[in-house]
Amino acid sequence: MTNNGWTSSRDELLHIELLDWAYDRSGTGHTVPDVSDYLDEHEDVDEAALDAAIGSLSEHGLLEVAVTMGGIRNWSIAPSNAGTAEVRARRDRRQNQAARAVAARDALLDWMYAQKRAGVGSPIPTNVLRDPRGHFEGDPFTEREVDDASAFLADRALVNAAAKGAGGVVLRGDITPSGEVVVEQHGSSLRAWAAAERSGGSQFVTHFNAPVHGQVGIGEQVNQTQTPAGINLEVLQTFLDDIRTAGADLEPVDQTYLFTYVDLVQAESSNPEPDRAMLSGSMDRLKSIAAKVGNAGLTASVGALVTYLVTLL
Template sequence: MDLTRGYNLSPSVQSRLRLLDWIADNGGKTPGAIVDLGPLFDRKDQEGAMAVAGNLEALEAQGLLRLQKTLGWAGWSGDVLPPGLDLIEDVAARRGDRLRRRQAARDAFLHWLFDCTLDGNEYPDSDDFSSSKYGAYYGEPFTEQDISAASQWLRDEGYLHGTTLASGDVVNAMITTRGQKVVESERSVNAETQQPAPYSVTTVNITGSGNNVAANSSNVSQTTTVQMTEDNSRQLLGLAESLAQLTNSGLLGLTEDQSREAALVVESLRETAELEAAPGGDVRTLLDKAKEVALAGTGTAIGQTLVAAVDQVIQALGLG
């Protein structure tokens, strides 16, 4: 599931999060606890029941849930696997993080305004935000307080303008040029104005082609050069996207400093993938750093899954 932003999640992802919520609320918060899933199918027509079954099977395919199926859906049961338990806890923590929730509300409201403008509605009714695809955070609706605070902050920062009521609420909001630029550049209004330099390893050339060592190393050893073929670049870019998504969604449980470190690794992976070739030692160091970041937070089970993916990339690049 792509949980990068928390808002504007696809309907299927929101449905699966709600299913996990229901399972957790019905006794599925401990390892091995079998939960009767039959009530999920109650009063559902054929199409609705198939949708529930499909989402449950998708959760199982993602390694989050283990199903015990019968011929009739009413007899289905299952238990949540450790990665699923981590996901339930992490999503609950993210929903309860008032700072991140408020920041997400700002981006969500601005993206909604942008979409309304594209549809020819420059002054949309703010009450319509809640029922839009942007109106929920990890499947849980933004509160009126979230929305009010977001619109006021966006007004104060120059991302929108509108009529301010005596209560402070903003009505007849319209996105400004500054707001449009942020959305079009796929940046967050909460992003820091200056980003630190990407994580990198300094190398020096010894002799010949493709022989490099890490500078200032106590144990210097030669390494081969990794040619950035289409497949090798795809491996690194895929890993970068996975790390970015898990970091931004909070599923790795990283601190603010650890999240910044993860962002540097992501940027370096993307930059390395764009090269024609890169020293093998540099690439291996970068991949080891990705593993270190993955295990730095509290989302250990999900971090282990990412580490396994990194190990696969290491083997694919011949750096094992």
């Protein structure tokens, strides 16, 4: 999953949907729902892909699996404590209308880029809803959200409308050369593209003894928020942003789990009395992911976070 919430592959979407399903079933009296139930309800899901998703969710500590004789259909699954926390946090994030709008624009632009590369001329933007990109945190965008995104992209000359509807909605269109620049040079992020445009192509982040993130003018007063647990949220945000940046080029599934545990750390740290076991477990998972992918920058960023938080736990 991308760092602003839209889904980029079917594997990612399956992982999210499976964890959601296990959470919902566990909360309705099916304390250990069987995999066969999921397959019966989702006939289009390939058993091999489901097996891989279960294994990955289990490996990353989000799903508890009871393996029995007779194959995958007889297995039972339930979300772990970390999995339950992630489902609840994700459902909260799905309600953020501003985040959904930003993600819809980026996702639609990325999809239109893929359509052009596949030789599809003037695709219908709402067809993105048939693609994994048509989801925010695993939840489908609405047609209205896609319409608004298409009008936004056309207004900024990132998409060329072959046919328009009311309100500037693009009924058919193609990505423009400027739109291709956003995808190819800025990871399909309009926010990153806009920041680069404002700064003339470069961005600079200044750290003052680690606690301050961003640009600070001379003589400007900087206020920092500290939780009752002693966690400085501005310092924490710096470390988490560094991890997200270091993980920007990971494989989609690895990136999904990385961002999942980053989100868990952020959410739990904001609580007046954070669950220290949850934070410790999430940090262990982050270290495990960094070691698995062999990314030196990510390992360093995770190490910095752990060094900061371990003194407070």
